[in-house]
Amino acid sequence: MNAIYFRYEILRLFRNRQNFIFSLIFPIVLYLVIAGQNKDAVVGDLPFPTYYMAGMITFGGLGAVIGGGARIAFERDRGWTRQLRISPLSPLSYLRTKVATSYLMAAITITLLYVAGISLGVRMPLQRWVEMTALILIGLIPFVALGIMLGHLIKSDSMGPVMGGGMSFLSIFGGAFGQLGADGSLFNKITQVIPSYWIVRAGQTATGGRAWGTTGWVVVAVWSIVLTYGAMWAYRRDAGRP
Amino acid sequence: MTVNTAALTRGPTTGGISLAGLTKSFGDVHAVRGVDIEIAPGETVALLGPNGAGKSTTIDMMLGLLPPDSGSVTLFGRSARDAVAAGTVGAMLQSGGLIAFLTVRELITMMASLYPNPLPVAEVLAVTGITEIAGQRTDKLSGGQTQRVRAALALVTNPELLVLDEPTVAMDVEGRHQFWTFMRNVASSGKTVVFATHYLEEADSYADRIILMARGRVVADGPTTEIKATVGLKTIRATLPQADLPALRALPGVSLAESRGEAIVLTCSDSDQAIRALLSNYAQARDVEISGAGLEEAFLALTGDPAAHPGQTERDHTEHAHTGVDQ
Ligand SMILES: Nc1ncnc2c1ncn2[C@@H]1O[C@H](COP(=O)(O)OP(=O)(O)OP(=O)(O)O)[C@@H](O)[C@H]1O
Ligand SMILES: [Mg+2]
Secondary structure (H helix, E strand, O other): OOHHHHHHHHHHHHHOOOHHHHHHHHHHHHHHHHHHHOOOOEEOOEEHHHHHHHHHHHHHHHHHHHHHHHHHHHHHHOOHHHHHHOOOOOHHHHHHHHHHHHHHHHHHHHHHHHHHHHHOOOOOOHHHHHHHHHHHHHHOHHHHHHHHHHHHHOOHHHHHHHHHHHHHHHHHHHOOOOOOOOOOOHHHHHHOOOHHHHHHHHHHHHHOOOOOHHHHHHHHHHHHHHHHHHHHHHHHOOOOOO | OOEOHHHHHOOOOOOOEEEEEEEEEEOOEEEEEEEEEEEOOOOEEEEEOOOOOOHHHHHHHHOOOOOOOEEEEEEOOEOHHHHHHOOOEEEEOOOOOOOOOOEHHHHHHHHHHOOOOOOOHHHHHHHOOOHHHOOOEHHHOOHHHHHHHHHHHHHOOOOOEEEEEOOOOOOOHHHHHHHHHHHHHHHHOOOEEEEEEOOHHHHHHHOOEEEEEEOOEEEEEEEHHHHHHHHOOEEEEEEOOOOOHHHHHOOOOEEEEEEEOOEEEEEEOOHHHHHHHHHHHOOOOEEEEEEEOOHHHHHHHHHOOOOOOOOOOHHHHHHHHHOOOOO
């Protein structure tokens, strides 16, 4: 990866405050308000602040990585993507940089929500924090790819609604704001095919429960593969004039 | 009639740029219909043509941004993709703005970092006249300043082949002058330069060779002086009721005669000769005006085919009113 190019990409990321509205401000405010009011509540065997922390990490993390798509759409609009295509920057380096900036945004969201969680009394052994973080990062793979795919498919004008809608839909039906359907119900089973369900479930690690199981790993793996191919396909077909 | 002197006198060059049999359609629009161009290393070539001629489409295919429907592109003996990956190509594309949240200097430094052999950023800022705005954010620039920065982005890459699609559009006189002065240096350092333009004047001043495109084809290709003589036409307009067009066309120096109501329009290869002949043969001619012919008229005279002019819109015509040829 080209270090100077990457450094300026990050500079652009941090100078654009809009990047932080969906990925940081919304989820943190929601978390502090709602979890703050339900500090002592319990969901299943999870304390509410722990449960809701995973939910808001899902919501904000989706915003962070799907937001990568909005940035791509804007660059495309400006003809910058075409300019990069006639530079020696390889498609692989380009995509790697996009993945890295998306993950960087997600990492900021995760860290700040951990801090907010701890301030509301979330506690678990270090090993479980690590495990939970690993599952969240893996669970984000399909959404990083989705962001890149949308960024290369959709014009920047329509990116706002598509992003906002997609992020809300995937968060709500993934159960970020509360599980949909009772355990074992058909509705709940259906929501399990949405990969964001499994990011929310990563919160289960806190109690030492098995968060994913085979179903989780299969769902996340399948979506990761499908959307990664989708992203590569969208990148390839997109060299024409905007 | 197609003047294709270069194709006759130049053999295929392996070390330069070779576009062979390129075609590209967008649905029903045949944007490029069989373009063959050979460019030797070190040449400065102008792609001259009216709106919609297929210049940008040809450039997109040359740069590997657009796969041709048929035909092939070779840049310095490699495929476009390999030449691009090696950093031998730099370009200023026709459309596009600048990405935001960086200063001018940062953006140009970022671009330079991608290339193996870039020019010093400070030097490029200076020659494009943007040193003063180097610390300004890219989204806070005027149209002409944006264009200068885009030019700087292309120049800093210091490539073997520099492709510029209407580079000086929106630049002021000083900007154009600075830009072309620098381009002269680039060209004299042995780089290959290809630029698209509507201005015969620009092509004439800065290119060794002009390739004229119209309706997706190369209609003339040769040394600048030769092409200039072919298309550096003037028109004579006069009020002359009931004119005999074939007779007018036969006047010395006239290559095309048309009537517009009471008026006639003569497209002339030699307007001095033509005006003398017109006035001595038709003493009743009134309101005589001589002006530089637009490229459009030049192409009509060249191809002699006013009917085959699809896809011309009002916008195209009004644009031509001020992108006319001044020779
Ligand atoms: N992506 C596209 N989809 C449909 N038609 C296109 C597309 N790109 C170009 N065209 C058409 O192809 C033709 C050639 O366009 P091109 O941009 O190559 O012309 P040009 O010579 O660069 O013109 P100008 O001087 O206006 O820049 C035009 O009729 C244009 O409308
Ligand atoms: Mg063009």
